[in-house]
Amino acid sequence: MRLGLKADSLLERFADWFNLAPQPLAHAFFGMMAARTLMAGERLGIFGALADGQATVEELAARLKLAPEGTRALLEALEACEAVERRKGRYRLADRARRWLDPRSSQYVGGFLDFNYTQWEWWSHMEDAVRTGQAVDIHQFAPEDPRWRSYILAMYQMARLSAPEVARAIPLPRGARRVLDLGGAHGWFAAELCRRHRGLKATVLDLEGSIRVGREVIAQAQLSHLVTHQEGDVLTAELGGPHDVVLLFQVVHHLSPAQNVALLRRVRAALAPKGTLAVLEYLREDVEKPPSAAPLIGLHYFLTSKAAAYTPAELEGFLGDAGFRVESARPMRHVPLQTLVIARAE
Numbered sequence: 001m002r003l004g005l006k007a008d009s010l011l012e013r014f015a016d017w018f019n020l021a022p023q024p025l026a027h028a029f030f031g032m033m034a035a036r037t038l039m040a041g042e043r044l045g046i047f048g049a050l051a052d053g054q055a056t057v058e059e060l061a062a063r064l065k066l067a068p069e070g071t072r073a074l075l076e077a078l079e080a081c082e083a084v085e086r087r088k089g090r091y092r093l094a095d096r097a098r099r100w101l102d103p104r105s106s107q108y109v110g111g112f113l114d115f116n117y118t119q120w121e122w123w124s125h126m127e128d129a130v131r132t133g134q135a136v137d138i139h140q141f142a143p144e145d146p147r148w149r150s151y152i153l154a155m156y157q158m159a160r161l162s163a164p165e166v167a168r169a170i171p172l173p174r175g176a177r178r179v180l181d182l183g184g185a186h187g188w189f190a191a192e193l194c195r196r197h198r199g200l201k202a203t204v205l206d207l208e209g210s211i212r213v214g215r216e217v218i219a220q221a222q223l224s225h226l227v228t229h230q231e232g233d234v235l236t237a238e239l240g241g242p243h244d245v246v247l248l249f250q251v252v253h254h255l256s257p258a259q260n261v262a263l264l265r266r267v268r269a270a271l272a273p274k275g276t277l278a279v280l281e282y283l284r285e286d287v288e289k290p291p292s293a294a295p296l297i298g299l300h301y302f303l304t305s306k307a308a309a310y311t312p313a314e315l316e317g318f319l320g321d322a323g324f325r326v327e328s329a330r331p332m333r334h335v336p337l338q339t340l341v342i343a344r345a346e
């Protein structure tokens with residue numbers, strides 16, 4: 001998936017072909033504005049209010065206690081972002097955006113938009129991180145730091161989108177009973193797997209700040225009988241076992257290559273002989289290929305963990321060094337760039 005502005009007219013296409021307009025400026029300026037416009041739409045309650053019904057600028061401003069002129073400008077910008085539509089002077093959620101922005105939708109991602117305020121602050125340290133090599137290290141925050149809630153609820157909203165597809169694609173060994181979800185946070189992937197397979201129960205191992213929120217998510221869904229949270233650092237905690245399935249979802253990119261190999265060796269020791277290791281990751285293309293948007297995620301991982309978005313070959317290397325063989329690798333449809341890798345002990 002690539003970034004870019006879409007040309008509307010022949011003139012704009014012409015300007016693009018002949019490189020007449022400054023793309024770096026357009027990316028920096030419009031990228032920033034689009035992000036903040038959508039974030040403001042969420043935080044100021046525009047999406048929630050429009051999910052309840054159409055409204056004029058004045059009605060919305062009065063209801064949300066906003067300045068009418070600011071509300072008008074924001075709504076027009078949200079229309080440019082394809083989040084809202086205007087008909088006869090009344091605004092509504094755009095048809096294609098409704099499932100993502102209506103808080104009652106099971107595919108609502110407003111929490112992730114709100115989490116962007118936290119990420120925005122992290123990104124303000126980018127230049128220092130690149131200069132000094134020191135990451136923000138988001139997993140070192142105190143357990144009671146409110147950024148954990150924002151982070152883990154955002155991850156939960158993302159997980160809801162792909163969990164059924166991911167769970168369907170994980171082959172379980174016959175008679176599987178125990179799942180270990182490393183860095184599983186909200187526990188939603190493990191919960192989905194347990195709901196699909198009778199007799200399966202999961203343990204989520206994660207840092208305290210994360211499991212405080214994860215426990216609430218699982219309790220609210222009344223799934224605490226299937227998923228148990230356990231506090232621990234995956235790099236040092238006892239992994240127990242033998243486990244029939246180990247999930248390692250979006251954790252590899254927070255660890256260095258050496259940490260990944262060391263962790264995977266311990267996972268191998270904790271896995272039952274015919275057990276399944278499932279790794280879900282944002283994998284970037286091999287470095288020689290022309291870049292997509294994936295290196296932006298790589299930069300994000302560098303900023304937040306001093307790690308990287310790895311290529312399929314790099315991940316296969318970590319697995320191979322730890323004694324695993326890749327059985328399959330399948331891109332997920334519901335979240336771009338995410339790949340589910342199934343591996344078994346050699």
Ligand SMILES: C[S@@+](CC[C@H](N)C(=O)[O-])C[C@H]1O[C@@H](n2cnc3c(N)ncnc32)[C@H](O)[C@@H]1O
Nearest residue numbers: 155159183184185206207210232233234249250
């Ligand atoms: C990007 S989130 C992924 C959450 C979930 N697995 C998912 O795919 O939605 C990364 C998770 O890994 C956890 N994590 C990172 N480093 C960890 C460590 N050293 N020990 C335990 N958990 C860790 C974080 O607390 C967070 O919950």
